[in-house]
Amino acid sequence: MNDPLLRWRDEFPILADTTYLVNHSLGAMPRRVYDRLREYADMWATRGIRSWAEGWWDSPVTVGDLVGRILGAAPGTVVMHQNVSVIQALVASCFDYTGPRNRIVYTSMNFPTVMYVWEAQRRHGAEIVVVPSRDGVGVETEDLLAAIDERTLLVPISHVLFQTGYRQDLEAVVAKAHEVGAMVMADCYQSTGTVPFDVTALDLDMACGGSVKWLCGGPGAGYLYVRPDVRERLEPAITGWMAHAAPFAFETGPQRYAHDATRMLHGSPAVPALYAARSGYEIVGEVGVEAIRAKSVRQTTQLLERALERGYGTRSPLDPEKRGGTITIQVEHAPAVVKALAERDILCDCRPDVGLRVSPHFYTSDDELLGFLDALDEIVASGAWKAHAAKTAAY
Ligand SMILES: Cc1ncc(COP(=O)(O)O)c(C=O)c1O
Numbered sequence: 001m002n003d004p005l006l007r008w009r010d011e012f013p014i015l016a017d018t019t020y021l022v023n024h025s026l027g028a029m030p031r032r033v034y035d036r037l038r039e040y041a042d043m044w045a046t047r048g049i050r051s052w053a054e055g056w057w058d059s060p061v062t063v064g065d066l067v068g069r070i071l072g073a074a075p076g077t078v079v080m081h082q083n084v085s086v087i088q089a090l091v092a093s094c095f096d097y098t099g100p101r102n103r104i105v106y107t108s109m110n111f112p113t114v115m116y117v118w119e120a121q122r123r124h125g126a127e128i129v130v131v132p133s134r135d136g137v138g139v140e141t142e143d144l145l146a147a148i149d150e151r152t153l154l155v156p157i158s159h160v161l162f163q164t165g166y167r168q169d170l171e172a173v174v175a176k177a178h179e180v181g182a183m184v185m186a187d188c189y190q191s192t193g194t195v196p197f198d199v200t201a202l203d204l205d206m207a208c209g210g211s212v213k214w215l216c217g218g219p220g221a222g223y224l225y226v227r228p229d230v231r232e233r234l235e236p237a238i239t240g241w242m243a244h245a246a247p248f249a250f251e252t253g254p255q256r257y258a259h260d261a262t263r264m265l266h267g268s269p270a271v272p273a274l275y276a277a278r279s280g281y282e283i284v285g286e287v288g289v290e291a292i293r294a295k296s297v298r299q300t301t302q303l304l305e306r307a308l309e310r311g312y313g314t315r316s317p318l319d320p321e322k323r324g325g326t327i328t329i330q331v332e333h334a335p336a337v338v339k340a341l342a343e344r345d346i347l348c349d350c351r352p353d354v355g356l357r358v359s360p361h362f363y364t365s366d367d368e369l370l371g372f373l374d375a376l377d378e379i380v381a382s383g384a385w386k387a388h389a390a391k392t393a394a395y
Pocket residue numbers: 082083084085086111113158160161162187188189190209210222
């Protein structure tokens with residue numbers, strides 16, 4: 001079939017010899033990242049200290065604006081940090097948990113790093129409410145809504161779940177949270193760049209994520225959106241001179257917070273990571289998340305149907321409306337199967353209880369998906385996975 005998005009394949013060197021189905025974990029590197037990192041090195045080499053004034057200092061905001069276009073965020077509302085864990089900790093440091101509104105509500109299928117940060121707030125008086133899954137696929141929206149009440153401070157939840165690809169109904173969660181005076185922070189790591197959404201239309205209080213996956217931006221470039229009226233009320237204890245109203249006045253004493261997005265920063269930014277990340281944002285912006293989603297729904301639906309026909313199980317929702325860009329395929333000895341596939345230059349991964357996680361992206365061809373299924377059948381039927389049974393895959 002005619003697939004116009006395949007013209008992007010040349011832009012991603014790894015696709016020349018690898019079937020790349022692990023976009024939920026590490027998106028392929030755009031070729032132009034070589035140029036961006038050279039630009040960074042040239043700047044440092046030739047402009048030296050002047051580089052700060054010529055773009056480096058402002059880069060957490062200017063690069064944040066590039067992500068903001070994909071998120072539907074207004075310019076000047078997104079800032080860049082290193083990763084989601086740091087962002088969650090920074091947001092957690094804004095609150096006083098000693099009053100009656102001290103509950104943090106999320107689901108048992110949240111990405112664990114988010115739980116680790118919020119669990120640690122118990123020592124400051126936070127109460128953590130974990131809404132369980134009934135089926136190991138997702139968490140019923142009605143269960144989550146029932147847990148949000150007048151004692152809820154914040155609902156820090158994943159938009160799309162990392163294990164199964166289940167997509168949470170953010171609209172319903174925001175409506176309930178706002179009705180009772182609570183805030184919502186969506187971790188959009190597994191949706192940004194593959195599922196269209198708009199933080200402004202959703203009226204999210206905060207949203208965050210990173211660039212390693214669908215955005216093809218590499219490590220070290222997490223983003224934080226905060227609605228401007230919410231931002232003005234927040235005073236992060238994890239802070240620093242970049243968040244000061246006049247950083248170069250070097251005032252001593254307590255923090256005097258800036259009144260723009262820099263309020264949510266701390267110290268010097270991870271400049272090289274921001275150079276590297278830009279190419280992915282530009283490409284995803286150019287391709288368009290609507291087009292990426294349309295192709296993803298077509299390919300993941302076909303892949304899932306064919307996997308089920310071949311006798312495999314799944315822990316992913318069958319309805320594409322309830323999924324992000326990843327599907328899961330249940331096989332025995334999944335870590336060893338992942339290794340056997342990698343030996344054939346087919347990359348996917350696995351997670352406990354769900355089996356293989358497989359994700360095409362806009363540059364994936366239909367033939368590659370058929371090749372993946374055939375290789376999987378061969379590995380399972382021949383027992384080729386046994387050669388890898390002693391080793392387990394971390395990523
Ligand atoms: C939903 C979600 N949140 C967060 C993370 C990672 O967090 P961090 O950026 O702190 O490494 C992942 C990555 O695997 C994820 O899938």
